[in-house]
Amino acid sequence: MAERYSSFTPGGTGWLLQRITAAFLVVVLAFHFFQLHFVNHAADVTFAGTQARMENVGYFLTMVLFLIAGTFHGVNGVYNALVNQGLKGTQKKVVLAVLVIASVALIVQGIYVAMAMAGVEIV
């Protein structure tokens, strides 16, 4: 019976990171929503305004972290959900690969966008 279980211990780290990112996200997501819908109304968003915010290094870093945390949290959540539903074997590996590629793409694209917003020269 016991041999049915693999000996390495996945999940534990993922589980913890899911909680840590969640805790971080609560704060930032609330801030983000508040900022863009209540302080600055979404309808009034302009590139100039965005640029002004992004040029602040603190804000920039926060947003990048927000992106990474959100992506990890969301993608890891989706992955866990699928695994919990009984995904295994090659299928599982394929899904993991696709998700990792998608997240990396999302993060790269996101950072690229943020840099553009901040007015950093992109080659």
Add this chain to the structure above:
Amino acid sequence: MSQSYNRGLIEDFGRWKEFSAGMWAWIFHKFTGWMLIGYLFTHIAVLSTAVGAASGDASLVASGDDIYTTTIQGLESLFIVRVLEVGLLAVAVFHILNGLRLLMVDLGVGLDAQDKSFYASLVLTAIITVASVPTFLDGVTL
């Protein structure tokens, strides 16, 4: 030997009438989680127009006619987008509140009140959503 009698998928989900608070919380949390990650991808896609704005004509940016600004403002002028935004808010607020509930559960705090805290997240979500409707629908017409 015993024969397997498969009571089917409904066994898991068809019994929704018999679900308890914890199960509903689980289902809603999943649902909202998926919505949020879906939105995150879309969001970044939309924001990507900023790249166009940044590399475009600086005067357009100054006058607020750059592609980024027009895209966003164009979207924001649609009533349906505003409604979707309210939906997104609801989803996010529930996910946050229930997420907090789950974090508490993970820390072993207030387990006895887990069903109450779920109902509380629902109610709070509803209140916050309703309260923010005016802000969200401000300045848009059908």
Add this chain to the structure above:
Amino acid sequence: MYEHDVIVVGAGGAGLRAAVAADEAGADVALVSKLHPVRSHTGAAEGGINAALREGDDWELHAYDTMKGSDYLADAPAVETLTQDSPEDTITLEHWGMPFSREEDGRVSQRPFGGLSFPRTTYAGAETGHHLLHVMYEQVVKRGIQVYDEWYVMDLATTDEDDPNERECHGVVAYDVQSGNVEGFKANDGVILATGGPGQAFDHTTNAVSCTGDGHAMAYRAGAPLEDMEFIQFHPTSLPSTGVLISEGVRGEGGILYNNDGERFMFEHGYANNDGELASRDVVARAELTEVQEGRGVNDEYVHLDMRHLGEERILDRLENILHLAEDFEGVDGLIEPMPVKPGQHYAMGGIEVDENGQTCIDGLYAAGECACVSVHGGNRLGGNALPELIVFGKRAGRHAAGDDLGEPQIRTGYGDDVEDETDTELPVQPGSAGLDGSGGVAADGGMTADAEGILERQVESAREHVDYLMEKDTGVQHAEIRQKLQNAMTDYVNVFRTEEGVKKALKLIRECREEYQDVYVDDPSRTFNTDLQQTIETRNLIDVAETIALGALVRNEFRGAHWRQENQIRDDENWLKHTLISWEEGEPKIFYRPVILEGEDKTYEPKDRSY
């Protein structure tokens, strides 16, 4: 066919302990049980395990208490073995992880119990039996002992010499409840019966539905005598609809018994003018029954146990679990209404006659636990003495069966030169199956000397035929009807109150049951998990066992321990310092007596008045 060195039938406390001991002694053991081990009735025991562990206590005091409690019908060598081994075997349970309640210093707790001169009842909350059962099953899992669960053992495979003392047991025949397959289990070294009590012979019992005395009946029909079967302990406060036990604690705290007229009958009708509700179990049980029989029972069935006057606070503090029991099993709120209670069959002091090593007079056949009678309880079991019996004698039986040398036993078994035949009692009807089909007896080998395998094969064949017969017959009587009639007969006439006339009536009714049973059939046509079939076979066993209880109750014309007879309401030491033994010979019960052994290792237990 399956083959093992030692086959243990039954996986309650006694069976599990025997299996672990045999395994430790190096034998290849298998447990065969009609229930999964953790479902066994040992799990229901609440009180605790008596063991002399502490400073100021010793096994001799425990032995003295036990002899006195038994009303001097226990055999001293057995009692001394029990009390000497119990401490070590109880600590073994602790070493295996049993979650005993603890003292401030981290040692196991002990509490006082009725009839004990020292608080030596070792306990684990109010669920000692549950923990004992589970910790022992855990050891079985740890050792990888083979368990055949949900296999119902139907019969023993013994040789058929005329003298039971010369017979040998080579295995058992069982059927797989899930599939209905009948198979043989060959035991190279021994078969240990640990099938628990026969409580279902009574209509109202604290015992489980599975306590049907199968082991008793199998051993009996194979030729091993049943000993002291008339000694049945009745508990005065069990819930009427289910038989769930309401602990003595309620009366201890000041709970009061009322009849239908609102009278506190223990005093008002003079049953126990000093102790009232706190008189000993048998006194209270008889009082309750008298009230009901004289028309003062509630709904003609039970009496009321009232604890409302104790106040909500005190009840919640000390008797909270009682509130739950009454609510869950009887739908009664003990805070606002009195709880219905009536006497319920609780424990069988008697059983298959064995010696200190657990062996019966049949070679290779052992018995342990409630189904056995080494005779440590005699006429009355003290609370907390059954669980140590399971572990002490379960262990000994397991070791002995596996070949460990435990020394010569001092207790003799089987018919021999030290017994006295029953001569004076007239029986109202012919007991036993004489004249009726005597299925399931000793495997007749038709005069040929067969080897162990042959005997087993033949027994398997006959069991298969028996099952086929029951299944194929499609009209007749159903077992439930017969069982109900039997249970009613026992509860009406062989209850706490026994009169010669009543017991004779019971014997007649039992005879009728036996005759009706000739026409029994199984309605459920399926081989899969056929509980109808299983209960039909159990009912046969119950008839045999009930008959021995009634026979014992009829011949023993005295009042000793739990056995009360109207005609002679005193303990008659002159005539009755002896065990009743009943063995099955060619379809008929044979009754004889063997003197009690009151001489211990270095002292003799002189009968004294049993007053506390």
Add this chain to the structure above:
Amino acid sequence: MSTQQQEPEQPESQETPKDPEMKGAESPVDEKEKETGEIDQTTADETELEGETVLIKVFRYDPEVADKQEPRFDEFHVPFEKGMTVLDAVMYARDHYDSSLTFRHSCRQAVCGSDAFFVNGKQRLGCKTQMADLEHPVRIEPLPHQEVVKDLVVDMDHFYDQMHTVEPYLQQDDLPTGDLEEQRQSRENREKIKMSTRCIWCGACMSSCNIAAGDNEYLGPAAINKAYRFAMDDREDEEVKEHRLRIIEQEHGVWRCQTQFSCTEVCPKDIPLTEHIQELKREAVKKNLKFW
């Protein structure tokens, strides 16, 4: 048994399954959904029930018997008595109407764990559930998510396997010397594991858990609780505890639990299962952090 002596003159009211809808339905459960509205209308009041009969609808299935191969519900009218439990009701139906009605039961007092059924949509112990507390008619089914052997009997082997996987026995080799020397355990420590030791292996929790239903290899709440019982017992050494944590933090171990709480809700012994699982998750994380 004793509940069943009265009212023998009860007419033979066993219903042949006449629900045409039931017959041939892919799943009776599905059909039941359509019906619930009607089923749960009448709520029983104890006094109202006195002297009446109550209706139970019992799931029937037998792989061997032709007309039971298609699962169906049978209806039985059982005379009600004060204090009657669900187990009493099915026993009455079996002993008086249909002796082939099959279910496990033994102790009748919530200690053997044989008779966990799915009663009115919830996992409950038959012997511990008062008929008067239920909505009527009462629908009784075998435990969901387990193979049905026959009628209300389900295959428990998988459950037992999971229980055995967590090495459910104390592992302590350094026993105090001297036969009568016990291992010490503080009262606090015994209190800590007390609830976890109450499990009677009824399987209700496992059956109620959606995750266990979806992932057959998930250890399940009962087995994890068993692991908790030993991992938290101070009588075991640190290394053993680590070993135990390694077992429960396997892929199909604690991380599978999504804190749905239904296990905790159905447990007849009121064991705080979710709490125990969560505590083990934290313990496992703590142990892993030590190595970083």
